[in-house]
Amino acid sequence: MEKSTKQKKWMIAIVGVTYIIIVAACFLKPAGEYSLSERRLLAQKPMFSWKSMVTGTYAAQMEEYVTDQFPFRDLLRACKANFSMHIMQKKDNHDIYVKDGYLCAMEYPMDEASVERAASIFRNIYEKHLEEKEVSVYMSVIPDKSYYLADKTYLSMDYSAFLEKTYSCADFLTPIRIEDKLQLSDYYRTDTHWKQEEITETAAYIGKEMGVFLSGEYRVKTLDVPFYGVYAGQAALMTKPDEISYCSNGILDECIVYDYENNVEIPLYDESKAYGRDAYEMFLGGNISLATIENPGAVSEKELVVFGDSFSRSMVPLLAEGYRKTTLIDIRYLPSAYIGNYVTFENQDVLFLYSTSVLNNSITLK
Amino acid sequence: MVFSSIPFLYYFLPCVLLAYFLMPAKGRNGVLLVASLAFYAWGEPVYILLMLFSILVGYVSGILLEQSMERKWKAITPKAVLSGSIVIFTGLFIYFKYTDFFIRSFNAVTGTEIPLLHIVLPIGISFYTFQIISYLVDIYRRETKAQRNIISLATYIAMFPQLIAGPIVRYTDISGQLENRKSTVAMLESGICRFIIGLSKKVLLANELGALCEIFRASGDKSVLYYWMYAAAFTLHIYFDFSGYSDMAIGLGRILGFSFPENFNYPYISGSITEFWRRWHMSLGTWFRDYLYIPLGGNRVSQVKWIRNIFIVWMFTGLWHGASWNFVLWGLFFGVILMIEKRWLLKILDKTKVIKHLYVIFLLLISFIIFNASNMKEAWLDIRCMFGMGGIPVVSGEALYYLKSYGVTFLVSMIGCLPVAKKFAGRWQILKIAGVLLLLILSTAYLVDGSFNPFLYFRF
Numbered sequence: 001m002e003k004s005t006k007q008k009k010w011m012i013a014i015v016g017v018t019y020i021i022i023v024a025a026c027f028l029k030p031a032g033e034y035s036l037s038e039r040r041l042l043a044q045k046p047m048f049s050w051k052s053m054v055t056g057t058y059a060a061q062m063e064e065y066v067t068d069q070f071p072f073r074d075l076l077r078a079c080k081a082n083f084s085m086h087i088m089q090k091k092d093n094h095d096i097y098v099k100d101g102y103l104c105a106m107e108y109p110m111d112e113a114s115v116e117r118a119a120s121i122f123r124n125i126y127e128k129h130l131e132e133k134e135v136s137v138y139m140s141v142i143p144d145k146s147y148y149l150a151d152k153t154y155l156s157m158d159y160s161a162f163l164e165k166t167y168s169c170a171d172f173l174t175p176i177r178i179e180d181k182l183q184l185s186d187y188y189r190t191d192t193h194w195k196q197e198e199i200t201e202t203a204a205y206i207g208k209e210m211g212v213f214l215s216g217e218y219r220v221k222t223l224d225v226p227f228y229g230v231y232a233g234q235a236a237l238m239t240k241p242d243e244i245s246y247c248s249n250g251i252l253d254e255c256i257v258y259d260y261e262n263n264v265e266i267p268l269y270d271e272s273k274a275y276g277r278d279a280y281e282m283f284l285g286g287n288i289s290l291a292t293i294e295n296p297g298a299v300s301e302k303e304l305v306v307f308g309d310s311f312s313r314s315m316v317p318l319l320a321e322g323y324r325k326t327t328l329i330d331i332r333y334l335p336s337a338y339i340g341n342y343v344t345f346e347n348q349d350v351l352f353l354y355s356t357s358v359l360n361n362s363i364t365l366k
Numbered sequence: 367m368v369f370s371s372i373p374f375l376y377y378f379l380p381c382v383l384l385a386y387f388l389m390p391a392k393g394r395n396g397v398l399l400v401a402s403l404a405f406y407a408w409g410e411p412v413y414i415l416l417m418l419f420s421i422l423v424g425y426v427s428g429i430l431l432e433q434s435m436e437r438k439w440k441a442i443t444p445k446a447v448l449s450g451s452i453v454i455f456t457g458l459f460i461y462f463k464y465t466d467f468f469i470r471s472f473n474a475v476t477g478t479e480i481p482l483l484h485i486v487l488p489i490g491i492s493f494y495t496f497q498i499i500s501y502l503v504d505i506y507r508r509e510t511k512a513q514r515n516i517i518s519l520a521t522y523i524a525m526f527p528q529l530i531a532g533p534i535v536r537y538t539d540i541s542g543q544l545e546n547r548k549s550t551v552a553m554l555e556s557g558i559c560r561f562i563i564g565l566s567k568k569v570l571l572a573n574e575l576g577a578l579c580e581i582f583r584a585s586g587d588k589s590v591l592y593y594w595m596y597a598a599a600f601t602l603h604i605y606f607d608f609s610g611y612s613d614m615a616i617g618l619g620r621i622l623g624f625s626f627p628e629n630f631n632y633p634y635i636s637g638s639i640t641e642f643w644r645r646w647h648m649s650l651g652t653w654f655r656d657y658l659y660i661p662l663g664g665n666r667v668s669q670v671k672w673i674r675n676i677f678i679v680w681m682f683t684g685l686w687h688g689a690s691w692n693f694v695l696w697g698l699f700f701g702v703i704l705m706i707e708k709r710w711l712l713k714i715l716d717k718t719k720v721i722k723h724l725y726v727i728f729l730l731l732i733s734f735i736i737f738n739a740s741n742m743k744e745a746w747l748d749i750r751c752m753f754g755m756g757g758i759p760v761v762s763g764e765a766l767y768y769l770k771s772y773g774v775t776f777l778v779s780m781i782g783c784l785p786v787a788k789k790f791a792g793r794w795q796i797l798k799i800a801g802v803l804l805l806l807i808l809s810t811a812y813l814v815d816g817s818f819n820p821f822l823y824f825r826f
Contacts, residue, residue, distance in 0.1 A: 007795040008555035014799055015558055015806065022810070023380045059367070059408050067372045070814045080811040088574075088778070091771035109586060155767050236815070 025071035032069060037077075037233035039278060042068040077236035085237070096235040097154050102189050103231035103239060104145045110157035111360050112165060118362035119169030122352055125307070125336050126172050129345045138210060139173035139352040141166050141359065142311050144192065148184035159356070166359055173352055176209040178202050188242040191229020192357065193280055196314035197245045203318035210349045212302065212322030218247035223271060227279040244279045246314075251297040251321050260290040260342060261333070268293065268317050283313040289333035290342055293317070298324040305343060307331060308353040315353060323349075332358075335366040367408040368530070369614045370568045372813055378405065386622065387549075395521040395544065398622065405526040406490070413488035416462075420455070421520045424498040427451035428512035428519070431505050448506045452499060459495045462488055467689035490530040492686055494523050496653055501537040503657055510538050518544045527618035531611035533629035533649035540624055547623035557620030559802055564613025566805040567606045569812045571779050575603035578772050579738070585764055592765035593752045597731040599772070600738050602779040605634065608647065634783040637722040638715050639703045639729060650686070654679050676701050687737070692745045696736045703729060 032042050046052065046061035053059075070076065081093045091097055095106045122139075130137055141163055146156040159179075167175045186198040197220045207214040226241030246269045259266045266285045273282040284291055287310070304323040306316050312328060320326040327343055334342075358364060367374050382401040389397050407414045431447045433439065466482045473480055501522070504510045513519040522544055528535050582588070582596040612629035619626040633645035643651050662675045677698065684697020707715070715722040732749065739745035750756050781787065 005551055008551050011555050011795075011799050011802070012551065012558065015562070015802055018803060018806070019380075023376050026376045054411050056409060056411075059373075063371060063373050066377060067814060067816065070372060070376075070810075073814055076807075076811040076814045079808065080815040083808055083811070087774075089771075089774040091767065153767075155764060 022071070026066070029069065029071045031065075034277070035068075035073070035233075036277060037074050037228070037236065039230060039233055074236070078238060081236040082238070091154065093235050093237065096231050098235075098237065098239075099149050099154065100184070102145060102149060102184065102187070103229070103235055103237070104149055104154075105192065105231060105234075105357070106155050107144055107146050107357055107360055108155040108157050110162050110165070114360050114362040115162070115165050116169055118354070118359045118365055119166070121331065121336055121362070121365050122170050122307075123172060125331075125339065129340060129343075130350060131172075133345050134347050135345055135350050136210065136348075137173050137350045137352075138176050138206075139167070139170055140176045140178050140206060140354075142194070142353065142355040143179045143182065144355055144357045145184065145187045147179065147356070148182070148187075157360070162356060162360070170352070176206050176351075178206065181205050188227065188229050188244075190232040190239055190242050191227070191280060192231065192355075193229070193311055194314065195245065196247050196283065196318070199315060200247060200318060203315055206315075206351070207319060207322050210304075210351070212300070212304075212319075212349070214318065214321050215249065215251075218249050218252075220245050220247055223274045223279075223282075225274050225279060227274075229280070230278070244274055244282070246282065247318065249321070251295065252317060254295070254297050255317075255320060256294040256296070257284065258292050258294070259285050259288050260292070261288045266291070280310070280313075284316060284328060286313075287330070287333065289330050291328045293320040293326040293328075295320055295324055295326070298322070300324065303327070303348040305329065305345070305348050305350045306353055307351070309355055309358045311355045312353045319351075331366055332364045333366075337366075367405050369611065369618075370565060370573075370809070370813065372810075373408075374405075375565075375810070375813075378408075383621070391546075394622075395517050398525060399517055399521045402521070402524040402526040402529060406524065406529060410486075410489050416458070416488055416491075417494070417524060420458070420494065420498060421516070421523050423451065423454055424501065424523060425513070425516050425519050427454075427502055428505055429514070431502060432512040435506070435508070444506055448502055451502050455495050455498055459491060461485070462491055464685070464689045471691070493532050493534055494529065496534050496650075497536070498523060500534070500653060500657060504536065504538050510541055513537075513541070513544075525624075527622070527624075528615040528626060531608070531615065532647070533612050533615060533627055534653050535626050535649070536653075539627055543624050549621065549623040553620045553623065557617045557622075559617070559798070560620065561614050561617030562802050562806050562809070564610045564615075564617055566809045567610030567613060567782070569610075569809040570805070571775065571782060572603050572606035572610055573812070574772070574775050575599045575606065575779065578768060578775075579603060581768065587762045587764040588751065588756075589759045589762035589765045590752065590754050590756075591761045591769070593748065593756075593758075594731075595765060595769060595772075596748075597735050597752060598776065601634075601727075601731055601734045602776070602783070604734060604737070605630070605783065606779065632783065632785050634727070634730070635723070635785070636726050638707055638712055639700060639726060640707050640712060642726055642730070643700070643704070650683070654683055658682065673705065676705055680704070690740075691742050692736050692739050695742065695745070696733055699733055699736060 031044065033044075034040070035042055043061065043064040045065055046058055048058060052061070084090045084093055085098075092106060096103055097106065098104075126137065143159060143163075146154070147159045149156075163177075163179065167177075181202045182194070182199070186194050186202075188195055197218075200216055200218060204214045204216050222243050222245040225244065227244040228239075228241050232239050232241070248269070252268060255268055257266050257268050258264075268284065270282050270285065273279070273286060278286070281287070293316070298321075300322065301324050302322070304319060304326045306312055306319070306326065306328050308316065308328060309330065309332065316326060316328050329339060329343065331339075367378060369375070378401075382397070385401070386394055386397045403414060403417070406417055427447060427450075430442070431444055431451070434442045434444045434447050462485055465485055469480050469482055472478065501510075501519075505512050513522070522535075522537055522540065525535075578599045579596060582592060582599070585592065609630040616626045616628070627649055629647060629649050631645040631648065633642050636642040636645055659675055659679045662678060663671055664675065665672050667675065680697040680701030681694055682697070683700070684693040684695070687693045687696070715725065735748045735752065736745045739748055747756065751758055754760065
């Protein structure tokens, strides 16, 4: 047999067998429901109908389904991410970059209209529920990790301008500026959030600005679970997991937490959730719209209402130590128009605690 | 359905190949036809009727034409049959592709507000209409016989490998293969390689460069540098996208036992625009030459008529690519340059070594800026901004970031425009096998990751 023909047969055999294996895996692999790494539901097989076929929706949904359910999906996504960033030298993958061991999303550019929209929602809440009441109203903006990593290598918004814009748009709220109280190591390497055990001093500072003393003494418990944050899955890069810890003390141990969304009492820290889809959900029940923390050991009778995003879930337990009752409202899930049905504002401290990434994408606020 | 998608690669294609190779040779056209209709119906089930109508009219017209040429009926002349069928096909083509364009233009000129019809363009109509017309004209010219087997003709017209993005395969190119073809080891091997290389050109390079173009369009931090990057990215993007699709079509054809004509021959190494059009979308260029330019008289006419012929051909070349005035301008831009080159410039360019290439690249960058603009206003703004007349800075932070981020992609793409990789791959068979396998896996990984994967040919 001619040498070149033999080589050609080898080519057909090797590529052909690989192709057949992949095709077989596509047909045989059972459909999954959820992608842990991407933290999202996977597309399921669409229902066939002539209408969906004629309109093209069946074809589109089927494409989404077979792409989502492709065998070795996580491995292939990791291949793509590593090839893209290490061979093709792309600076980011899906707008997530790695710097100093931290995975970070590019928050760029600054969306002034989004900031104005968020401020307008806050203003509506203020004018409707707070303006003529005996309440002290504060606001803290939590910079995302890029603030501490920002240099000219990656795209990042002008954080000084962003913070000035936010505080000036919400000038009816008393600012408690915390950007100088935080540093990069206060954040998880693989996740967007801050570490509760690293923000106790920031919590004490916020408490002090609101006239409340926090002991600052906690037992820190580190859970025996690898924590792959949201960026780890989105970037699909091979990264070491973070550790996840929480802070408690005698006062916090006695706190009673109530989840109004599900009408059930929940623990302040739910360790079982740390072993679930998103370990960060262990703080205050995860993504729930309305929760209260009753603190029987509180020295004062003051109450606190926090309007916040997911960052506040690890901050609020620390602040709760100084208040008899703390209410956490997440207006991403509970439309602000309905707040009056659940909370009566009278003689409270009110804190708006939002991260830059939520304020820059305020379409999520209702 | 597009080739660069998981449903095509890992569901449709293996089923078709299995059925095709299990079927005895006699039934293979049937398998190919059913597969092609299913392929077409997957994305556009409504227009399958238009496709079947076109096949039927093409089939009947071909036979009628041949019989009229044999003088079976004195009342019907071959010219009348040909003219009638061309009117039907161009009529359909113009209705689906240009009606809204005409209404929009009429409204703009007269100030009327005639509502648009919002007709959805049937995918591939620009390709299969031209194929049917070439089939009928070739019968008229006695270059081929009418196909009596409707399955064979339908297979030629609807054949999925070249249905949606070319190359424009003429009936005379594959009429013999429609009746009798063999899949040899050499064809199978080269078909597999060609298909995977085309897939990776589309997925790994074209899509990445296309994503950069999208980022540029959405940016609020534009600069002169960014405009030039965009022009370069789009120029490379359209080459790798289009030539990638052609490679996949040619590769699939070889796997199935067909030899489709080449469509691209390293166009960016050209030393003149004249040479560029001999290397770029060759099946379209030769189609317009043989079925429009030469029938108009070509260059064997007076100078005035020659200029007229050039303008007509290049206006239609532009319009073929899209129903918008910027495509007309794009075509005429090349028409003017080709005339200048033929009269004066080619002789001067031939004497240079580097300048001729810089000249070609410069003109292509400008031309593709016009091509990719959504309207004439945007094209003009883009060109002004490229030359610093848009009131924007020379450099912006975003431009620098993406220049660094896409630097290797640009470099690899530029090398991919040269014939060096082809020469290299031919020498090392083991590396070739590993390379092809790696490209298949990487392309799959990019598709699974849900990366940017546009389909340019909806407007063609």
